[in-house]
Amino acid sequence: MTENQPGSDDGVPSRRQFLTALGGTAFAAAGYGYGTEPSGSVAVDSVTGSSAHPASGEHIEALTAIATAVYPSAVSITPSFIESRVFGRVEPEPGHFDKLVTAIEAVDDHAKARFGGRITDISAGRRRQVLQSMGVTTVHPTADGTTAEQVRFYLVGDLLYVLFTSPMGGKLLGVDNPPGHPGGREAYKQGPEGGEP
């Protein structure tokens, strides 16, 4: 009943592409730990093992411009925030950053074609209209969906994720050290006035 059947070695399923993605990537992990991800731009090097990502300076600027339309006006962000938080994090799935770049280009192309200028050159209000007129605000975020669905999934989704896992987004939520941000172990002990209870 347990014959050693010859198997096709090429048939080995890579069920979770997820895992194979960074199979060979160097990752600074000490001892039995995984290694910690410092917040901010250092993350680019320490976690992904490489600062190479597919976004150009123009992509980062365009994404920063779109972020000003997506985020509440109380949030002020910089291209370096976007670069370190979005493209500096561990890529959640293989190909994610490529799809994000494609989504950024789709929004920029739509702005040029329909709103008479690059996304960086128009006002925040007009940028919102660009997203609305693409249908981004009325579709379900879908990784392999239509252009609008992919913009919602990769671009809007990423922007919201990095916002709410940063102290800046935490302010909107009344959480000093929001989940996803390695902000240490002081905030949870502090009372409302910032001091020890």
Place this chain on the structure above:
Amino acid sequence: MTAADDRTPTEADVCVVGAGPAGAVTAYSLARRGHDVVVLEAGERLTPADHHRRMEMWLRPNFERDSFWRDDERDRYTTTGDVDARLNETRVKAVGGTSLHWDANTPRLHEEDFEMNTRYGVAQDWPISYADLRPYYVRAEREMGVAGADDNPHGPPRKEPYPLTAFEPSYSDSLFAEACEELGITMASQPKAINSEEYDDRSECVGYGVCNACPSGAKYSAEVHVQKAEAAGARIVDQVQALSVEHDRAGDYVESVVYATPNGRHFRQEADHFVIACGGIETPRVLLLSDSDVYPDGLANSSGAVGRYLMDHPSVTTTGTLEEPTRQSNIGWVSSRSDQFYAHEETGSGSYHLTFSNTAKSTSGGAQSRSPPTSPSRLLDIVSNPTSDTVAELATDPLNEMQLGDALDLPTTSGPPYPLSIRGAGEMLPRPDNRVTLDKSKTDNHGRPVPSIDLSDGAHVQETMEHCLSVQKSILTELGAEITEVETLSGRRMSTHHMGTTRMGTDPAETVVNEECRTHDLANLWIASSSVFTTAGANNPTLTIAALALKTADHIDEKL
């Protein structure tokens, strides 16, 4: 082919099946004493970077939290009882097992948990006492790196300090403490296998607050003991499923474990001793799948107890709001608990413990998690059979509209009212009809019947958790909170702790393993799992699993 890709059998003194905490601790404990150990693990290995991905998947509503390990065909199951088993939300199959998702709370069981029959006339006593397990608890706390303080007047007795100092209480603990003091309820620190300082070459907790998918390694996972076992010479073979356990002609000894590799080849791993450590559901399943002429009802099942007496830890939660800040969700773990109501004398019914929230605010949601335009099943229909109408409906569902800019839909608000909650987890007594069987009508990726889980609450659970709810209410009322949500037992789903399905005892006619966790039926077959728990207590099981694994490894070592 690298060594890690070679999934053919090798010479071994001991074969361990499963690389969660139970299997990994057993493997390490034996390997470090020079024994040849092979561990067969169904799931895959994760890299450090994978843990960062898991964090994003955990936090981001549109990613599936379990996609990093789940294989829909392999992991099929059936649930038939009142309590929905939701099995694939309560386990992980990967190197490290379910400890990749656990919260790492590591209280010991209490003395009375081992003597339920003698003390209260219910269930059965364990064949070992708290005193017997106590030295192994000390070792398990060191192995896992437990942070804690000896400050629990209602906790089990202890002499040796915890290896790491306890985390300090949270701000909201101080709010709860005032109310509890008024009511005469004592709080204590929650012991946990999370580093309050650097320990065992792992970083201290840096406050990511996503402990179910801790990316820093500050939280213990069984990957620690997998790595240590490998360093001590053990061989960990991932992505291999144990299909059956085979015995000699007389049924006295196990001879081999038959397993399948990812490319469908079957192999036979031989060894002198075998340890099944597949968790509380798959462990009885592997035995039931290994039936034979000698054991027609399943291997090591002459008692008929394999799969029976399934217990989980039912829980209830009361949430309320205050007008003053509660400072929630600035850390991922619970810092305080109360064991005031652990003794039956206190409740007039069963045991439970309370934990006080630090994470009552959800920061993932809002515009991040727009609900799908239609129900998931409708969505499937549409996807499999798209028409222009249904596609248009999908694309323009107004419920799915999001606002941008200042109108952005936030996951939670910053101002009042501020949430906080109390959770209670309680004891379920062993009942033969709560059980894991094989569902022969449904098969897994190897064509074998899937586990069927039949779990229902009895009167004991109902009474115990009603008491718990009334205490939660009185604490929140004392605090001046407005109660906003009460999660009762109604419609509850199975907890993440699965116990009792290969119970321990002295009588081979009633129980599956003896006090050494060796099966009564087969002289070289051992079980490392909460499935051996005779009763479940009301405390999280994994420290006890690790303590028993260390004890079992000592017994195996004596035999080798």
